[in-house]
Amino acid sequence: MQRIGIIGVGEIGRAIVAGLCEGDDQSTEVFLSPRGARIASELSERYEGVQVCADNQEVVDRSELVIIAVRRQDRHDALASLRVDDDKIVVNVMAGVGNDDLRQTLATDAPLVRAIPLPAVRERRSVTVVYPSQPAVNSLFEHLGGVLPVADEAAFNVFSALTGTLTAHYWYLATLTSWAAGQGIAFQDADRYVRSLFQGLGRSLNDETRSLRQLAADHETPNGSNERIRTTWFDQANSEALQKALDDLLADLQ
The missing domain is CATH 1.10.3730 (ProC C-terminal domain-like fold)
Known part of the structure; x- marks a missing residue:
């Protein structure tokens, strides 16, 4: 996966960018939403290959895999009218927002994967729980410290509670x-x-x-x-x- 977009650049978004961009791997391009403008600007100045987009639609259009990391209560405003083609992969890291809910909001048939990345992904030292298992998403989080695919959303919620x-x-x-x-x-x-x-x-x-x-x-x-x-x-x-x-x-x- 070479082109990754992040909508919602808070603490988890920042940690993912650092994990992707620190070290010797410079092949990944990262596209950030203008939400969290201060953090996004800071990251784009620090890391080559990180760009801040004009809006969330540009993030989606330029990315192969899109990570949605906005706060639960902000999701409707952030994702309203967003067009997500079916060939994209969407990673949902919003706590308490199921994939059925997100699919209805986005009105897309693109693959949706829930994930629980923690701040330690910035050091590539955190195991990330995902559901369902998806090769590109598994590869992404394996690179960031490890991946733990689970069998169903009930199991996913148990791990979410542990956090x-x-x-x-x-x-x-x-x-x-x-x-x-x-x-x-x-x-x-x-x-x-x-x-x-x-x-x-x-x-x-x-x-x-x-x-x-x-x-x-x-x-x-x-x-x-x-x-x-x-x-x-x-x-x-x-x-x-x-x-x-x-x-x-x-x-x-x-």
């Missing part, structure tokens, strides 16, 4: 930092230490020979500090509350 936990993880770390600062530790020192602590822990996730539960067990000693926090804070009630929140989110996504 809703990301900022809770950041908030957990922020809470640890605030607690340490409340104990008299300089905030900058607490922040630096918590970041270092969990960056190191995160690298252990690369060891796929051990399950997540095994990794947890390997970081605990019987009656030790880690076991104490896990069993007293992340108890059965806490676990059930998290699962209930995910159930409710999944119901909304469906």
Whole structure:
């Protein structure tokens, strides 16, 4: 795939462009919509082969594969009257917008593929879930860190719900930092230490020979500090509350 268009250049659009254009691969042409004008202009100045188009129709016309990354609530304004020929491939990265909904909006028979790219695609380190499997789309996201095609939209929605936990993880770390600062530790020192602590822990996730539960067990000693926090804070009630929140989110996504 040599010509890729992106309609809606926010955080995910920016990450995709960086992932495509950083490094030695200079063969891809990227066409950006004027939505998110500041980011689009910045990207076109930084990367050769990235161009900002006059409007969304020009993005579609000049591209082989079109990524639609506008916010859910903006999709009708952004996509109104857009003509998408059947030989294009459309990648839908709008959270909570199914392909049937998008097909009705675009009035096209072009292949539509849902995808969940995450910001780490900029470093080509994020596995992207897609539905349905499509060779050109699979190839694109394999290049950006990996692709995980799923069997149906129900499975896709489960993975989409999982992405809703990301900022809770950041908030957990922020809470640890605030607690340490409340104990008299300089905030900058607490922040630096918590970041270092969990960056190191995160690298252990690369060891796929051990399950997540095994990794947890390997970081605990019987009656030790880690076991104490896990069993007293992340108890059965806490676990059930998290699962209930995910159930409710999944119901909304469906």
